[in-house]
Amino acid sequence: MNIIISNSADEPIYLQLVNQLKEQIIKGELVESQPLPSIRNLAKGLKISVITTKRAYDELENEGFIVTVAGKGSYVAAINKDMFRETKVKMIEEKMIEAIDTAKLVGLTLEELQDMVKIIYEGW
Amino acid sequence: MNNMMEITNLSKSFKDFSLKGVNITLEKGYIMGFIGPNGSGKSTTIKLIMNLIKKDSGEIKIFGIDNESNNISIKERIGFVYNENHFYEELTVKEMKEVISPFYCRWDERIFNKYAKDFELPINKEIKHLSKGMKMKFSLAIALSHHAELLIMDEPTSGLDPLIRSELLEILQSLLQDENKSIFFSTHITSDLDKIADFITLINNGEIILSKTKDELLEEHCIVKGSKKQLTTNDPLNFIGLKQNDFGFEALCKDKKEVIKQYGNSVIIEKPTLEDIMVFYTRRSDHHVSSY
Numbered sequence: 001m002n003i004i005i006s007n008s009a010d011e012p013i014y015l016q017l018v019n020q021l022k023e024q025i026i027k028g029e030l031v032e033s034q035p036l037p038s039i040r041n042l043a044k045g046l047k048i049s050v051i052t053t054k055r056a057y058d059e060l061e062n063e064g065f066i067v068t069v070a071g072k073g074s075y076v077a078a079i080n081k082d083m084f085r086e087t088k089v090k091m092i093e094e095k096m097i098e099a100i101d102t103a104k105l106v107g108l109t110l111e112e113l114q115d116m117v118k119i120i121y122e123g124w
Numbered sequence: 125m126n127n128m129m130e131i132t133n134l135s136k137s138f139k140d141f142s143l144k145g146v147n148i149t150l151e152k153g154y155i156m157g158f159i160g161p162n163g164s165g166k167s168t169t170i171k172l173i174m175n176l177i178k179k180d181s182g183e184i185k186i187f188g189i190d191n192e193s194n195n196i197s198i199k200e201r202i203g204f205v206y207n208e209n210h211f212y213e214e215l216t217v218k219e220m221k222e223v224i225s226p227f228y229c230r231w232d233e234r235i236f237n238k239y240a241k242d243f244e245l246p247i248n249k250e251i252k253h254l255s256k257g258m259k260m261k262f263s264l265a266i267a268l269s270h271h272a273e274l275l276i277m278d279e280p281t282s283g284l285d286p287l288i289r290s291e292l293l294e295i296l297q298s299l300l301q302d303e304n305k306s307i308f309f310s311t312h313i314t315s316d317l318d319k320i321a322d323f324i325t326l327i328n329n330g331e332i333i334l335s336k337t338k339d340e341l342l343e344e345h346c347i348v349k350g351s352k353k354q355l356t357t358n359d360p361l362n363f364i365g366l367k368q369n370d371f372g373f374e375a376l377c378k379d380k381k382e383v384i385k386q387y388g389n390s391v392i393i394e395k396p397t398l399e400d401i402m403v404f405y406t407r408r409s410d411h412h413v414s415s416y
Contacts, residue, residue: 007319010395012343043320044297050154051322051337 001030001037005046013048017056025065025076026087036066036074127188128152128274128306129173134182136172143168143330146182150323153303155296157317157338158310159398160327161406166310169327170278173308174204186274200229203267207279209259213252217245217262228270239265257288264295275299275307281316289313293320314398324398328406338398345401346380349373350391365404376404 003020005013024030036057037045043053057074060066064083068074103113127149134146143165150156160166171177173184175191175198184191186198211220217240225231240247243261246254254262260280267275275296281289296307297320311317317324317338325335334341348363351372362382363375376396377383383393396404 012339014339040301040303044294044301047293047297047319049320049322049338050300052339055339 003042003046005048014052014056014059017046017048017053018059021056021060022063022065025079026084030076032076032078034076036076038073126152128186129308130183130185130188131169131173132183132185134169134172134184135180136168136177137180141165141168141330143172146327146330146332148325148332148335150306150308152306153300154322155300155307155309155320156323156325157314157321157398158308158325158327159312159314159317159402160310161312161402164327164406165330166327167278168330170276170308170310173276174199174202200270201273203270203272203275205260205263205267205275205277205280207282209251211251211259211262214250216248216250217254218247220251220262221266224266225269230271232269232271235271236265236269239268257284260284260288260292264292268299273305275305275309277307277309279310279312281311281313289316292316296320312402314402318398326402326405333405341401342396342398344378344380345396346377346383347394347396347400347404348375348377348383348387348391349394350387354387354390365407367407376400 001024003017005016007013009016011019021030021036030036036042039053039057040050043050046053057066057068061068061074064077064080066074067077100113108116129148129150131146131148134143136143141163146165146169148156148158148169158166158169168177172179173186173191175184175195187201189198191198212223215223221236225233225236239245239261243258243265245258245262245265251259251262264280267277281292284292293316296309299305300307309317309321321338323336324338324341326333349372352368355368355373362379363377366373366375368374380393383391387393
């Protein structure tokens with residue numbers, strides 16, 4: 001598990017933690033029922049406060065990414081397939097927006113772009 | 125009992141200084157940073173907690189019980205680190221330890237030896253010959269060797285180099301792996317707390333200005349910088365420690381959302397550090413310091 005916290009970033013530290021863990025769970029780098037480090041252990045390792053870490057875990061739990069068993073610790077939850085799909089679709093959308101913006105920049109038409117998508121999709 | 129320490133309406137008056145109605149609550153399992161400028165009442169508060177001076181009024185409960193009537197039993201469970209050397213200078217580390225350890229029923233020689241080894245304490249050296257960092261580590265080893273549940277430290281990092289300060293923070297975090305322990309830590313070097321503190325309490329002129337989680341504090345506050353013209357057109361009422369000069373103004377604001385709503389992108393909004401928060405809250409806005 002890799003987590004890198006920036007103290008100078010604008011994004012609050014708990015959110016950096018949430019996003020990085022989420023990303024690793026979605027990518028499958030952290031797999032279902034894998035145990036996560038304890039809140040206090042993680043806080044120490046990252047040199048951040050216990051409350052910040054607790055807040056990140058609470059948020060991940062609320063969103064269904066992890067489960068906490070009292071007295072035992074936190075584990076990666078079984079990801080809801082729909083939720084997983086939705087996140088991926090959103091990611092694709094974001095990448096497409098980026099591609100379309102670049103296409104417009106160089107004056108590619110919609111047809112040309114569609115052709116391109118078609119060739120790549122079928123060819124791969 | 126989830127509160128390690130509960131201070132209610134604590135007051136104490138001296139001829140030229142008074143502590144006015146101090147309220148502080150420290151939960152089990154967390155670090156609280158107690159910050160404020162020099163002479164703001166940090167040490168007085170800590171002396172009252174440790175029952176070294178008598179309070180005028182109010183209540184101090186530690187582990188849920190009154191700190192005056194249960195003085196001894198409470199101190200058995202507190203580890204105390206003071207910023208100045210309060211050991212006998214002529215004794216060696218080992219001799220000093222022999223003097224202190226019998227006072228504690230729960231003294232654990234094994235733990236002391238472990239810390240002595242980890243900290244590389246020169247056990248047979250006289251205390252007067254220890255460096256400042258070593259003296260602090262010795263204090264800490266003593267404070268941690270009787271299974272204390274609450275660690276109280278008065279300016280433990282002042283005068284120490286950054287390396288030793290960072291080591292200290294690491295030790296404190298290891299200590300907090302046990303969720304039944306708490307740390308109360310006074311300092312004016314706020315960068316030590318920027319990272320690891322869970323709660324921040326700010327004191328100025330003997331009054332508590334604020335006491336909340338560090339995350340809340342840093343997220344709701346922001347620093348606003350802009351031109352003087354903007355200041356006159358908008359309501360600067362909720363600005364803290366406003367300072368202006370020929371080139372513009374800067375201030376701390378308690379409500380980041382409101383600032384964005386009022387000013388939008390016309391001012392610069394920055395994330396504050398704890399140091400900023402302390403400085404803006406405690407400085408006198410009409411006061412100028414200059415050299416002659």
